Amino acid sequence: xxxxxxxxxxxxxxxxxxxxxxxxxxxxxxxxxxxxxxxxxxxxxxxxxxxxxxxxxxxxxxxxxxxxxxxxxxxxxxxxxxxxxxxxxxxxxxxxxxxxxxxxxxxxxxxxxxxxxxxxxxxxxxxxxxxxxxxxxxxxxxxxxxxxxxxxxxxxxxxxxxxxxxxxxxxxxxxxxxxxxxxxxxxxxxxxxxxxxxxxxxxxxxxxxxxxxxxxxxxxxxxxxxxxxxxxxxxxxxxxxxxxxxxxxxxxxxxxxxxxxxxxxxxxxxxxxxxxxxxxxxxxxxxxxxxxxxxxxxxxxxxxxxxxxxxxxxxxxxxxxxxxxxxxxxxxxxxxxxxxxxxxxxxxxxxxxxxxxxxxxxxxxxxxxxxxxxxxxxxxxxxxxxxxxxxxxxxxxxxxxxxxxxxxxxxxxxxxxxxxxxxxxxxxxxxxxxxxxxxxxxxxxxxxxxxxxxxxx
Numbered sequence: 253x254x255x256x257x258x259x260x261x262x263x264x265x266x267x268x269x270x271x272x273x274x275x276x277x278x279x280x281x282x283x284x285x286x287x288x289x290x291x292x293x294x295x296x297x298x299x300x301x302x303x304x305x306x307x308x309x310x311x312x313x314x315x316x317x318x319x320x321x322x323x324x325x326x327x328x329x330x331x332x333x334x335x336x337x338x339x340x341x342x343x344x345x346x347x348x349x350x351x352x353x354x355x356x357x358x359x360x361x362x363x364x365x366x367x368x369x370x371x372x373x374x375x376x377x378x379x380x381x382x383x384x385x386x387x388x389x390x391x392x393x394x395x396x397x398x399x400x401x402x403x404x405x406x407x408x409x410x411x412x413x414x415x416x417x418x419x420x421x422x423x424x425x426x427x428x429x430x431x432x433x434x435x436x437x438x439x440x441x442x443x444x445x446x447x448x449x450x451x452x453x454x455x456x457x458x459x460x461x462x463x464x465x466x467x468x469x470x471x472x473x474x475x476x477x478x479x480x481x482x483x484x485x486x487x488x489x490x491x492x493x494x495x496x497x498x499x500x501x502x503x504x505x506x507x508x509x510x511x512x513x514x515x516x517x518x519x520x521x522x523x524x525x526x527x528x529x530x531x532x533x534x535x536x537x538x539x540x541x542x543x544x545x546x547x548x549x550x551x552x553x554x555x556x557x558x559x560x561x562x563x564x565x566x567x568x569x570x571x572x573x574x575x576x577x578x579x580x581x582x583x584x585x586x587x588x589x590x591x592x593x594x595x596x597x598x599x600x601x602x603x604x605x606x607x608x609x610x611x612x613x614x615x616x617x618x619x620x621x622x623x624x625x626x627x628x629x630x631x632x633x634x635x636x637x638x639x640x641x642x643x644x645x646x647x648x649x650x651x652x653x654x655x656x657x658x659x660x661x662x663x664x665x666x667x668x669x670x671x672x673x674x675x676x677x678x679x680x681x682x683x684x685x686x687x688x689x690x691x692x693x694x695x696x697x698x699x700x701x702x703x704x705x706x707x708x709x
Contacts, residue, residue, distance in 0.1 A: 272595070275539060279539060280309035281309065282567040283310075283542070283565060283567060287301065287304075287308045289570055289573070290573045294330065295328040296322075296325045297329075297573065297575070301315075311542045317576060317577050318577065319577075319578075322577075323371065326340075331571055331572070332355070334355055337372070341372070343360055344418075351423070351425070351426070351427020351428040351429075354374065357376070358374045358376055359425065360374055361375060361420065361425075361520050362419045363420065363519075371520065373521065373572060374572045375421075375569055375571070376569055376571040378569070379569035379570075380425065380428075382524060382540055382568040383523045390527045399489070399512065403462040403488045406462040406487075407460065407462055408462050408463075409439055411461035411487075412440060412443065412465050413445055413464070413471065413474075414426070414442045414466065415445055415624055416445075417444070417446055417628055417632060421523065422442070422466075426440055426442050443455055443459075445466070445470050445625060445628075448679050450482075452474075453477050453483045456474070460485060463488065463491070464489075464490045464511075465490075465493065466494075467494045467495060467622060468492035468501070469623060469624065470622045471490060472504075472505070478509055487509055487511045489511055489513075490505055490509055491514055491515065493515065494516075496601050496602065497515060514529070515527075515528035515534065517534040517599070521579070522541055522566040522574060524537050524541070525537060525543065526543070526599065533592070535590070535594045535596045535598050536596050536598075536599065538596050540567045541564060541565060542564065543564055544563040544564075545558075545559035546560065546561060546562065550563065555584075555585040556587040558583065558600075561578055561580055561582065562579050562582070563576050563579070564579050582601070582602040583601050583602065584599060586600070608622055608706065609621050609623075609649075610707075611684055614683060619679050621679060626703065629671050630703075633671060635655055635667070636653055636655065637653075637654045638692075638693055639651065639703060640652040640693035642704075642705040647683050649672070649686050649687065650687045651668060651672070652689040652691060652693040653692075653693070669686055
């Protein structure tokens with residue numbers, strides 16, 4: 253363990269013992285320090301914060317940012333002047349560089365998010381160390397001594413269900429561990445969500461993980477395989493993340509695997525934002541993050557009501573500060589103390605529904621594909637700025653796209669069609685028709701674009 257990680261682990265343990273006022277002061281101090289750093293080193297924030305008081309320790313005083321604004325000011329946003337959009341694009345275009353250190357010191361992660369717009373993010377070692385330390389503390393609190401002993405007895409192996417065909421944060425972080433020779437990398441193995449289900453099931457059966465972590469929609473597909481008897485693993489803990497789940501979804505996963513199920517609510521912009529409890533709520537990691545449920549005018553939403561959107565502030569990443577950043581999700585702050593006993597604020601999430609597409613095969617069964625299979629395909633496709641796939645009939649997909657300026661529309665369509673055809677063929681869905689739409693992607697209420705829309709019930 254590095255000196256930084258050892259210090260952070262001790263600091264996080266101490267934070268759990270602090271009373272609420274002491275924790276609030278600590279967090280306010282971290283925000284003030286990060287705002288001062290952003291103002292001094294980022295031309296974008298220097299201009300944005302020019303009219304603010306000298307010291308800012310309350311996020312409500314800050315203007316709101318979002319992915320589009322930050323990406324539009326990419327070169328001025330970074331506090332390291334060597335970080336430029338041109339360099340990052342060249343870096344992420346090379347799959348051999350996944351997990352490598354950009355400029356010798358940073359992790360690069362891409363995301364299309366729920367909006368379908370590609371984000372290019374640079375994460376420093378301090379952020380990654382905070383994320384690892386928080387994850388370790390949360391894991392220990394979930395399992396307790398008995399659960400940890402059971403996990404060790406089963407080999408302690410982690411199966412991470414990730415997108416492996418791009419610089420996504422889960423796979424990029426794993427690749428970094430492998431390249432840095434981390435001990436943890438020997439107990440963690442990525443499993444590609446691009447794999448046909450039959451192959452993914454076979455690989456997991458051979459690996460026998462004690463922990464299963466990944467996209468909620470993929471885990472739901474695996475729960476069905478476990479129920480059918482094709483998958484037969486015995487994990488201690490299952491961690492669905494990245495997509496909204498219902499209580500019945502969680503109960504089904506727990507029954508299928510005979511495991512404890514604890515969800516995570518975060519994003520590449522703040523992976524450690526919150527963690528789930530036994531009552532089905534997400535508790536904010538308030539030592540290192542701010543979370544603000546707000547209405548359309550960015551005013552606080554009362555507890556007990558779902559917000560229009562949510563603003564987050566990541567207090568660890570200093571190379572690309574995310575300060576009062578609009579994440580785009582609708583959340584509800586719990587109005588009373590959580591019965592689980594955790595004192596930190598608890599939220600429920602209404603956004604990020606991981607819609608699964610179901611296709612009849614004509615063989616008496618169905619094939620289901622998670623949204624990430626489509627999102628990761630288009631995210632690495634040149635010439636596509638925005639996409640949307642809608643299942644308009646049981647065996648028909650309609651594809652809407654916004655193309656990059658200066659691209660040939662027919663060439664972009666052929667690339668998209670060929671990529672989708674390969675994906676469908678890999679899953680034995682040659683009977684599915686792919687249609688080219690002339691209309692642009694449709695925007696939902698609240699400003700989001702759903703990238704994958706299943707067949708209406």
